[in-house]
């Protein structure tokens with residue numbers, strides 16, 4: 132689609148944090164991250180509705196997942212190594228604690244949970260899963276690693292009463 | 305409140321779950337939903353108690369169902385971790401099950417230490433700490449079918465071990481073998497493998513190493529031999545190298561390296577260098 136754009140995201144856009152924040156350093160409060168994400172979602176939803184917003188967040192998460200895979204995970208030697216590196220990157224960056232329930236590469240099915248999720252842990256119970264961005268992110272990570280397309284669905288979330296987000300990933304081709 | 309509704313509420317308040325809610329009761333719809341919810345929780349919990357982790361509670365949310373689902377997810381993750389450990393991944397640690405975590409992690413650490421010990425016993429030469437013949441054979445086969453070509457091989461044979469053993473005893477001979485092993489260990493790189501495959505025979509595999517780089521390593525070994533210090537018998541090694549360029553050609557390279565090593569050895573014998581005197 133030919134639309135006017137300010138940018139196409141690249142990892143370099145994250146900038147030189149050390150240079151830019153000599154006093155404040157690399158961390159910000161989780162509330163600040165959520166404030167932005169929840170307000171961005173609110174604004175997009177009020178203009179484009181729920182379904183379109185879900186698609187946009189999934190897509191944004193997907194883009195983030197691809198970039199994260201390329202720039203943060205390093206050289207990966209196999210499935211075991213993939214999960215190991217992913218676990219440590221997600222923990223170090225404060226995104227969440229990744230645990231694997233099921234990993235079946237041959238049949239293209241994974242069930243994973245993310246505890247203390249950056250997006251939703253501790254949010255009020257609303258009865259719907261909210262981590263659409265994470266769904267996209269996980270889909271991109273699996274896609275980048277396996278070369279196969281994955282659909283990811285969050286089946287349990289802090290917002291539905293669980294104490295961890297649970298994602299089911301299934302190969303879609 | 306009608307009698308039917310009161311009876312059902314009393315039954316639930318005492319911890320029982322009624323089989324059904326009669327349609328003519330007041331709030332029959334709400335009561336039926338509550339009953340179905342409790343019945344689903346009962347079924348899910350019962351399954352958990354019996355070790356069945358495959359049940360789903362998808363349509364129900366809320367803190368009770370949510371916590372039960374989290375417990376199930378944790379137990380499923382624990383199962384996955386245990387499978388990983390069974391497959392040899394001793395880096396798995398549990399951090400979500402209180403006292404059990406600590407006990408489990410200690411078990412894994414001990415298992416890891418015991419396995420390392422066992423593996424060392426079976427793969428290492430006790431005198432030098434180098435890999436042994438059995439490990440070399442396995443690794444050789446793996447490399448021959450692998451993707452690390454070109455693979456270079458260095459054969460090294462200790463000169464004069466028999467004479468040292470005969471003249472000064474086996475303890476001194478062992479010192480000589482250990483010194484030779486140390487020289488080879490220092491001369492190679494991180495991913496290279498040094499093995500002792502016979503009394504005075506050593507072999508080194510150099511993955512992703514072509515002829516030129518192999519010659520560099522060979523010179524380094526010779527330099528280390530020339531620069532050796534310390535007391536005890538002086539190490540002299542006959543060496544030969546060859547390079548395998550594709551899968552299936554490792555045996556050929558090994559034979560070539562062996563021939564070159566023998567050529568080097570005959571030079572040593574031809575020069576008939578007398579054995580260095582031992583410090584008295």
Ligand SMILES: [Zn+2]
Nearest residue numbers: 251262288296
């Ligand atoms: Zn969530």
